[in-house]
Amino acid sequence: MHITDILVTGEPIIYGAMVSMALVGIALLFLLTYFKKWGWLWREWLTTVDHKKIGVMYILSALLMLFRGGVDAMMMRVQLAFPDLGFLNSQHYNEIFTTHGTIMIIFMAMPFLIGLMNIIVPLQIGARDFAFPYLNALSFWSFFFGMALFNISFVIGGSPEAGWTSYTPLSGAAMSPGPGQNFYLMGLQLSGIGTLATGINLMVTILKMRAPGMKLFHMPIFTWSTLVTCFIIVFAFPILTVALALLTIDRIFGAQFFTLTGEGLPMMWANLFWMWGHPEVYIVILPAFGIFSEIIATFAKKRLFGYHAMVWSMIIIALLSFLVWVHHFFTMGAGAFVNSVFSISTMLIAVPTGVKIFNWLATLYKSKIEFTVPMLWSLAFIPSFILGGVTGVMLGMAAADYQFHNSYFLIAHFHYVLIAGTVFACFAGLVFWYPKMFGHKMNERLGKWAFWLFFFGFHVCFFPQYFLGLDGMPRRLFITNVVEWLPLNVISTVGAFGMGLGFIVFVYNVYYSFRYSERETTGDSWNGNGRTLEWATTTPVPYYNFATVPYVDEIDPYVRMKEEGKTTYEESKVKPIHMPSYTGQPFIMMAFLGLASFGLVFEWMYVAVFGLLGGIIMMIRRSFDYDDGYYVPVDEIKRTEKKARGL
Amino acid sequence: MAHSNKRVPMNHVIGFILSLAMTLVAAWAAIGSDLPVRWVIIGIMILALLQAGVQLFMFMHVTEAESGNGHVPWNMMFHGFALAGIIVAGSLFTMSFGFDHNHGGDGGEQQHEQQHEQQDHSGH
Amino acid sequence: MAAEELKTGPLEYRTQEGQMGIMGFWIFLGAEVVLFSTLFATYAVLFGRTADAPLPSELFEPGIVLVMTFLLLTSSFTCGLAIHEMRRGSVKGLTIWMAITLALGLGFLGFEIFEFVHYAHEGATIQSSAFWSSFFILAGTHGLHVTLGIGWAILLLIQIKQRGLTNVTSRKFFIISLYWHFLDVIWIFIFTSVYLIGMVI
Numbered sequence: 001m002h003i004t005d006i007l008v009t010g011e012p013i014i015y016g017a018m019v020s021m022a023l024v025g026i027a028l029l030f031l032l033t034y035f036k037k038w039g040w041l042w043r044e045w046l047t048t049v050d051h052k053k054i055g056v057m058y059i060l061s062a063l064l065m066l067f068r069g070g071v072d073a074m075m076m077r078v079q080l081a082f083p084d085l086g087f088l089n090s091q092h093y094n095e096i097f098t099t100h101g102t103i104m105i106i107f108m109a110m111p112f113l114i115g116l117m118n119i120i121v122p123l124q125i126g127a128r129d130f131a132f133p134y135l136n137a138l139s140f141w142s143f144f145f146g147m148a149l150f151n152i153s154f155v156i157g158g159s160p161e162a163g164w165t166s167y168t169p170l171s172g173a174a175m176s177p178g179p180g181q182n183f184y185l186m187g188l189q190l191s192g193i194g195t196l197a198t199g200i201n202l203m204v205t206i207l208k209m210r211a212p213g214m215k216l217f218h219m220p221i222f223t224w225s226t227l228v229t230c231f232i233i234v235f236a237f238p239i240l241t242v243a244l245a246l247l248t249i250d251r252i253f254g255a256q257f258f259t260l261t262g263e264g265l266p267m268m269w270a271n272l273f274w275m276w277g278h279p280e281v282y283i284v285i286l287p288a289f290g291i292f293s294e295i296i297a298t299f300a301k302k303r304l305f306g307y308h309a310m311v312w313s314m315i316i317i318a319l320l321s322f323l324v325w326v327h328h329f330f331t332m333g334a335g336a337f338v339n340s341v342f343s344i345s346t347m348l349i350a351v352p353t354g355v356k357i358f359n360w361l362a363t364l365y366k367s368k369i370e371f372t373v374p375m376l377w378s379l380a381f382i383p384s385f386i387l388g389g390v391t392g393v394m395l396g397m398a399a400a401d402y403q404f405h406n407s408y409f410l411i412a413h414f415h416y417v418l419i420a421g422t423v424f425a426c427f428a429g430l431v432f433w434y435p436k437m438f439g440h441k442m443n444e445r446l447g448k449w450a451f452w453l454f455f456f457g458f459h460v461c462f463f464p465q466y467f468l469g470l471d472g473m474p475r476r477l478f479i480t481n482v483v484e485w486l487p488l489n490v491i492s493t494v495g496a497f498g499m500g501l502g503f504i505v506f507v508y509n510v511y512y513s514f515r516y517s518e519r520e521t522t523g524d525s526w527n528g529n530g531r532t533l534e535w536a537t538t539t540p541v542p543y544y545n546f547a548t549v550p551y552v553d554e555i556d557p558y559v560r561m562k563e564e565g566k567t568t569y570e571e572s573k574v575k576p577i578h579m580p581s582y583t584g585q586p587f588i589m590m591a592f593l594g595l596a597s598f599g600l601v602f603e604w605m606y607v608a609v610f611g612l613l614g615g616i617i618m619m620i621r622r623s624f625d626y627d628d629g630y631y632v633p634v635d636e637i638k639r640t641e642k643k644a645r646g647l
Numbered sequence: 648m649a650h651s652n653k654r655v656p657m658n659h660v661i662g663f664i665l666s667l668a669m670t671l672v673a674a675w676a677a678i679g680s681d682l683p684v685r686w687v688i689i690g691i692m693i694l695a696l697l698q699a700g701v702q703l704f705m706f707m708h709v710t711e712a713e714s715g716n717g718h719v720p721w722n723m724m725f726h727g728f729a730l731a732g733i734i735v736a737g738s739l740f741t742m743s744f745g746f747d748h749n750h751g752g753d754g755g756e757q758q759h760e761q762q763h764e765q766q767d768h769s770g771h
Numbered sequence: 772m773a774a775e776e777l778k779t780g781p782l783e784y785r786t787q788e789g790q791m792g793i794m795g796f797w798i799f800l801g802a803e804v805v806l807f808s809t810l811f812a813t814y815a816v817l818f819g820r821t822a823d824a825p826l827p828s829e830l831f832e833p834g835i836v837l838v839m840t841f842l843l844l845t846s847s848f849t850c851g852l853a854i855h856e857m858r859r860g861s862v863k864g865l866t867i868w869m870a871i872t873l874a875l876g877l878g879f880l881g882f883e884i885f886e887f888v889h890y891a892h893e894g895a896t897i898q899s900s901a902f903w904s905s906f907f908i909l910a911g912t913h914g915l916h917v918t919l920g921i922g923w924a925i926l927l928l929i930q931i932k933q934r935g936l937t938n939v940t941s942r943k944f945f946i947i948s949l950y951w952h953f954l955d956v957i958w959i960f961i962f963t964s965v966y967l968i969g970m971v972i
Binding site: 674677687688692695705711714716724726727728730731737738742 | 780781784790793794797798800801802803804805807808809811812813815816833837840841844845847848850851852855948949952953955956959960962963964967968970971972
Binding site for chain 1: 716717719723726727730733734737738740741742743
C-alpha cells in the first residue's frame with residue numbers, strides 16, 4: 001500500500017494543517033530532546049496515577065480540543081457568511097460540522113469536566129486519591145488515544161462526514177464507505193470505555209472514601225453533582241458502547257442492524273443513540289450546575305440556598321434524563337401517542353431545573369457579591385441558560401417541533417444550553433480552582449477581558465440564529481444563498497470571532513499568569529472565602545493531599561474551621577500514608593488498544609489482532625501485579641507540611 | 648459467620664434446586680403446554696425474574712452486611728433492571744410505528760406491514 | 772488504608788481495598804445489565820425481520836438449549852460452592868469447585884459454538900438478516916463474556932497456587948464469582964426471551 005492511499009490529498013487547507021501539525025510535532029520532539037525532558041515526561045506525567053496530574057492532563061487535552069473544535073466552528077461561520085467565496089466545498093463542510101460536534105461533546109466538554117472532577121472531588125471529600133488510581137490512569141489514556149485516533153482522521157483516511165449523530169443509513173457501509181466513519185466509531189468506543197471506568201471509579205471514591213463523619217448530605221454540591229453524573233455515566237454509556245459496536249459490526253463484518261437490506265431498521269440507530277445521547281446532555285450539564293453552585297455560594301459569601309432541594313433536583317433530573325430520548329426525533333413518525341408521552345416527560349425536566357435557578361437567585365439575594373472572574377461567568381450563566389432552557393421547552397412540544405426540527409432554532413437552543421451551561425462552567429471552574437492546580441491565580445484583568453469578549457461574542461453569534469431558524473434556515477447547510485438569511489449570518493459570524501478572540505485572551509492569560517501572577521501562599525486563595533475542604537489544603541497541594549484527614553459533620557466545614565482558627569493538620573496524629581506507585585502500564589495497554597482500533601478503522605485485521613493481543617497481555621500482566629504501593633514516612637510528611645504551612 | 652462452617656451450604660442447594668425446577672417449568676410452559684401464547688410469555692418472564700432473584704440473593708450475596716457496601720449492590724441491580732425495562736419496553740414502544748408486533752399473525756400480513764413501513768421511510 | 776484491617780468477617784471484606792473493589796464491581800455489573808438490555812432491546816425490535824433467512828422457530832431446538840442451560844446453572848451452583856469453600860478457608864475446595872465450574876463453562880461454550888455452526892449451515896448467519904444479526908450478537912456477547920471469564924479464572928487459579936488465600940486473592944475470587952453468577956442471570960433471560968419465546972411464536 002502506498003502512503004498517498006491513506007493520506008487525505010487535494011485540499012489546500014488540509015495541506016496547511018498537515019504542515020503545521022508536522023512542524024508542531026517536530027518542534028515538540030526537538031524541545032523535549034534539547035532540554036532532556038523525555039525522562040521527566042515519562043516519570044512525571046505518562047506514568048502518573050496522581051489524580052491531580054491526571055486532571056491537569058484532561059484539562060490540557062480539553063483546551064486543545066476546544067481550539068480544534070473552535071477552528072472548525074470558525075470555518076463553518078466563514079463559509080456561511082460568505083457563501084459565494086467557495087471557501088469550503090460541500091464534503092469538507094460536512095466533515096467539519098461532524099468533527100465540530102463530536103469533538104465539542106465527547107473530547108472537549110466531558111474531559112474538561114472530568115478533569116475538574118479528578119482534581120477537586122478527592123480534595124472536597126478529604127480523600128488521598130481515587131479509589132482505583134491505576135484505573136484512573138487507564139481511563140485517561142483510553143480517552144487520550146480515542147481522541148488522538150479521532151483527530152488524525154482529517155489527515156489520514158478522511159474525516160467522518162455523517163454528522164455527530166452519525167445517523168444510519170447515511171453512516172452505514174453502503175453510503176459512507178471508507179475509513180472516515182470508522183474513525184468516529186472507534187474513537188468514541190475507545191474513549192467511551194475510559195468514561196465508563198471513570199464513572200465507576202468516582203462513584204466508589206465518593207461512596208467509600210469520604211472523610212470520617214461526612215454523610216452524603218454533608219458533601220459539597222460539586223461532589224454531589226459528580227456522584228449523580230457518574231450514576232448517569234454508568235447507566236448510559238453501555239448503551240453507546242453497544243450502539244457503536246453494532247454499527248461497527250454492520251460496517252466491517254456485514255451485519256444488518258441498521259442497513260436497508262436484510263430488513264434492517266436504520267431508525268433503531270437513532271433510538272439507541274439518543275437513549276445514550278440524552279443522558280449524555282445531563283452528563284455535561286449537571287457538573288456545570290455543581291460548579292456554578294460552588295462559585296455562587298463562595299462569592300455571595302453565604303451557604304448555598306436550598307442545599308437539599310438542589311441535591312434532590314439533580315437526582316430527579318438524572319432519573320428523568322432516561323425518559324425523554326424520543327424528543328430528539330419526534331419527526332421520525334412514531335405517532336401522536338408516543339410523541340405525547342415524551343413531550344410531557346421532556347417538559348417535566350423544566351421543573352427541577354427551575355428549582356435550581358430559583359435557588360441560585362435566592363443564594364444571591366441580599367448578599368454582598370464579589371465580582372471576580374469565576375463569579376462573572378456564573379452570573380452570566382443564569383440568564384443565558386434560561387434563554388436556552390425556555391427554547392428547549394418550546395422544542396419539547398412535539399407539534400411545534402415539526403416546525404423547529406433541524407432548523408437553526410435548534411442549533412441556537414443547544415448552543416445556548418451547552419455554551420452558557422457547560423463551557424461557561426468549564427471556564428468558571430478552571431479560573432476558580434486554578435490556584436489549587438498551579439499555585440497562582442489567573443490575572444483578573446485579562447480574565448475579565450476574556451469573559452466579556454466571549455460573553456458578547458456568544459450572544460451575538462447565537463441569538464440571531466433563533467431568528468434564522470424561525471426564518472426556515474435548516475442546519476448542516478453549506479450554501480445559504482437566500483438573501484434574507486445573509487445579514488443575520490454575517491452578524492452571527494462576527495459573534496463567533498468575538499468568542500474566538502475571548503478564547504485567545506484566555507489562553508494568553510494562562511501564559512501571562514504563569515509569568516507574572518503572584519504565587520499563592522495560603523491555600524484559601526479567594527480572599528479567605530473558601531467554604532469546602534479543598535481550600536483547607538495547602539497550595540501547592542502535596543501529593544498525598546491531606547496529612548491528617550479532618551473530621552467533618554456539616555456542610556461547608558471549612559467555614560467553621562476558620563472561625564475556630566483550626567486547620568486540617570494535626571501534627572500529633574500524622575501516620576505513614578499509603579500511596580499507589582506510578583506505573584507505565586496504563587499508557588502501554590491503551591497504546592496497544594489504540595493500535596487495535598486504528599487497525600479496525602482501516603480494516604487491517606492483522607494490526608487489529610496484534611493490538612488486541614498486546615492489550616490482553618498487558619491485562620494479564622496487571623492481574624499478576626501485586627504491587628501494593630508504598631508508605632510515605634512520618635518525617636517526610638512533617639517536613640512537607642512545615643514547609644507548606646510556614647510553621 | 649456460623650453458616651460458613653457448614654460443610655454443605657443449604658441455601659446454595661435450595662437455590663440450585665429452585666432454579667432447575669423453574670427452568671423445567673418454563674420449558675414445559677413454552678414447549679409442552681397448550682396455554683395461550685400471551686400467558687406463556689408473561690409466565691416465563693416472571694420465572695426468569697424469579698431465577699435472577701435466586702442468583703442475586705442466594706448465590707451473589709447481594710445484601711451481605713459484612714461487605715461494608717451498604718445499599719449499593721442491590722441499588723445498582725435495582726436501577727439496572729429498572730433501566731433494562733425502560734430500554735426494552737421503551738424501544739418497542741418507540742419503534743412500533745407502522746410495524747405490527749403481533750408476530751402470531753400470518754406471515755403475509757407481516758410482510759405487508761413491513762413494506763408499508765419502508766415506503767414510509769422513503770417518503771421522508 | 773491497608774493498615775486498617777478488620778479481624779473478623781470474610782477475608783475479601785476485611786480491607787478497604789477489598790470492599791471498594793467489590794463495590795466497584797457491583798457498579799460495573801449495573802453497567803453490564805444496561806449493556807445486555809440494549810442488546811435485548813435491539814433483538815426485540817428486530818424480531819421477525821428475518822428476510823430470506825430461516826425463521827427462528829425452524830432452527831431453535833429445545834434439547835441442546837436445555838442442556839446448555841443446565842450446564843450453566845450447575846456451573847453457577849459449583850461456583851457458589853467454590854466461594855463457600857473459600858470462606859471456610861479451604862484452598863483445595865476452592866480450586867476443585869472452581870475447576871469444575873470452568874469445565875462446565877467450557878462445555879457450555881462447546882455447545883454454543885456447535886449451535887452457531889449448525890445455524891450457519893442452515894443459512895442463518897450474522898449477515899443474512901437483521902434478526903439473525905441481533906441474535907448472534909446477543910448470544911455471542913454472552914458467549915464472549917463466558918470465554919473471558921474462563922480465561923480470567925485460569926489466571927486466578929494460578930495466582931491462588933502461588934500465593935494462597937489472602938485478602939487480595941479472596942477478593943479476586945469473590946469478584947469472579949459475582950461475574951459468573953451474573954452471566955447465569957443473563958443466560959436465563961436469553962434462554963427465556965430468545966429461545967423459549969422464539970419457539971412459542
